[in-house]
Amino acid sequence: MSQVTIANVRKTYGSATIIPDVSLDISDGEFVILVGPSGCGKSTLLRMIAGLEAISGGDIAIGGRVVNNLQPKERDIAMVFQNYALYPHMTVADNMGFSLRLSKVPKAQIAEDVAKAAKILGLTALLDRYPGQLSGGQRQRVAMGRAIVRNPQVFLFDEPLSNLDAKLRVQMRAEIKELHQKLKTTTIYVTHDQIEAMTMADKIVVMRSGVIEQIGAPLELYDHPRNLFVASFIGSPSMNLIHGRVEGGHFVSDGGHRLPLPRATAGLEGRPLVYGVRPEHLALADDGFEVEIAVVEPTGSESHVLARLGDNDLTCVFRERITLRSGDRVRVRPEPDNIHIFDAQSGDRVIQV
Amino acid sequence: MTHANVEIGSAGGRRLANTGLYAIYAVAVLFTLFPILAVVMLSMKQPSEVFSWPPTFLPATLNLDTYIYVLTETTIGRMLWNSVFLTACSTAGCIAISAPAAYAFSRLKFRAQKPLLLILLVYQMISSMVIALPLYRYFEALGLLDSHMGVILVYITVEIPFTVWLLKGFFDAIPPSLDEAARIDGASRLQVLRIVILPLAKPGLAAALIFNVIAGWSQFIIPFILIQRAEMLPISIGVLNFAPGQTEGEITIPYLAAASIIAMLPALTMFVLLQRYIVQALTGGAVKG
């Protein structure tokens, strides 16, 4: 069993509090992704789980064992670093077998385990090379090989793909996911790329300024963002947000435009709100509200349209090809089931759709 | 067209600059080599030639008689051995202590880190001359006079500050994520140092080795103060009292000159050998990335 339990963990550097109080349960075999903007404390949290950073309060348990005061090597974890951190003076095989060598596993056994991991990752032909003789993607694989050879309780990844080019990133994304499905090892993965989070995770943890904003399955976060931050962070292009208030059963933007509401909105009248709708939930419709087109970006499979509703920018993604051009006016309508209303002050969602 | 002209012009200019540079090098080399050459010439002269007038640069005959005499009939072998022993032990001791210290300064965060580093730097600036007298008193009290052990301890002490700073610089250039990866892979701090850091800092170790060997070989004040017994003196001091002549008033300058040259050779050879090693370590590191 290798569940990870983080209970009321705190981190301070001197007088600066980086993580005030984080609790998180990760069950055995789960693929959890910590995501959030730069500097929100994702790496810090991961490094505290690894034992590379001391915790200032709370408890971290791996496999039911509290590891607060254990050295990294006693925690039975493996970590893949952003810069790969391969030992430049050792061959690929020695890099991958390093941990086994340290734990005095017999040479023949090491060779066998390394060969097995190399086969899974397609590194067999590269075992005698030095890291300096590998491409970025190959180094990335060696770093993963070094982690899986040990068969640890938990894998930790800190932005492992951010040094790769876009195409390779997509490929490695799939490989890591496949690897996880094969090995079923509990995995904690840090990224600031929400697409990585959406495509790979069983569970996403959205963080901001050391605080967990929401925990949930990718589509759960996508469909039911708990607040404005999560709503705008998850999804690409990100959700359209229009400030305004409810008047007489309609949402009226600050610019005076009327937008439809899904259902009864008793009790919402008068207070400042934010109307959220994702770009793909806007459809061309004659009974919709009128917008002015600014830019049309055909991607082939769909059309991205940047439009204006008064002072608000509105991004729309249409499945159909658009022949309109800048300056044209069209009518669009939000899908009633996919409208989000947030409180403008607290940022919290006020209607559950 | 014009572009090519400019290229040729600048290439010519570069050649001119290079020639000038080499001319300056040549003068500098001559300037440093001349005294050594003079000593070599002196070592081959007969006693009668030394003060002949007008003075001659070249000896009357080129021969190695004085060298053979110095090597076979004097205690120079003993002195050389003393120097080798002192230098080797102090170099090994100094690097053994400085490497972990430099690693700690490079990787661990602790409150006294900056002040301690500064103290090391200041300490390194103190001349041996300043500590000579108290050093003598202490070592007398400790019964460490006329002891190679005592001298080695002092060599190590005075060479540690620079060696720590030198090695810390090389360790700082190694990404800390390598340490972290190794610690997660199951290495203790000492294993990280031994298996990951030191092999990657080979050029730094070679530099530290050269520095320590040169410094140990040429130590003068410390052994001068701490050692009196002739058979324990290192060559750097032994050469000073080099007077192998038996009869009173005999001119011994050629022997002194020969002994000086012999004293220089081991350090020189070491330097040349280690310098190769540095280049090797540097290029080796580059290939491995």
Ligand SMILES: Nc1ncnc2c1ncn2[C@@H]1O[C@H](COP(=O)(O)OP(=O)(O)OP(=O)(O)O)[C@@H](O)[C@H]1O
């Ligand atoms: N040693 C330190 N001393 C003081 N503050 C630190 C230290 N290390 C990190 N921090 C601060 O902690 C915060 C969180 O850093 P962390 O590296 O965890 O961010 P991150 O979420 O991983 O960001 P990124 O996506 O840029 O990697 C940052 O504001 C950073 O400035």
Ligand SMILES: [Mg+2]
């Ligand atoms: Mg980070």
